[in-house]
Amino acid sequence: MAFLSATPPQVQAQGPLVILNDNGGLLRARRAEVRALQSSGRRVELRGTCYSACTMYLGAPGVCVDPRAELGFHGPSWYSAPLPPQDFDYWSHELAVHYREPLRSWFLREARYTLNSYHRISGAEIIRMGYPQC
Numbered sequence: 001m002a003f004l005s006a007t008p009p010q011v012q013a014q015g016p017l018v019i020l021n022d023n024g025g026l027l028r029a030r031r032a033e034v035r036a037l038q039s040s041g042r043r044v045e046l047r048g049t050c051y052s053a054c055t056m057y058l059g060a061p062g063v064c065v066d067p068r069a070e071l072g073f074h075g076p077s078w079y080s081a082p083l084p085p086q087d088f089d090y091w092s093h094e095l096a097v098h099y100r101e102p103l104r105s106w107f108l109r110e111a112r113y114t115l116n117s118y119h120r121i122s123g124a125e126i127i128r129m130g131y132p133q134c
Helices: 027-040 052-059 085-096 102-110 121-126
Strands: 016-021 044-051 070-071 118-120
Touching: 016 052, 016 070, 027 052, 027 085, 044 052, 052 085, 070 121, 085 102, 118 121
Parallel strands: 016 044, 044 070
Antiparallel strands: 070 118
16 A cells, blocks of 8 residues: 655655746645745755745745746736635735745735736845845
8 A cells, every 4th residue: 555645745855946947836735835845944946937826935944046036926816816805815924924024025015916917026136135045
């Protein structure tokens, strides 16, 4: 009988998780992955494009950012359709909890209200906000 692990395969692998091109995905699944990374202590390196739910990796342990990376932020939606206000607020804060200040405040004040495009921020700017450089 085979046993399946509840830990996502990205977390089980050895060495840092290197992000080169990640367009995001479902918030609930990414939240579970980031929690597993936090438990495992596996480092994350943001080295390419990281949009939408991918930006939740900023809450991973030992995360670092390449200055040439590009991160894209927008508010929570259901495939670009607005969420009910209570869900929108809940998931906005679920995203923001993965960000350090001043990124967190900026996201909650501005970026979360954009649903059909991205606020793109360079890795160099993210580093200036206090994240370590890879």
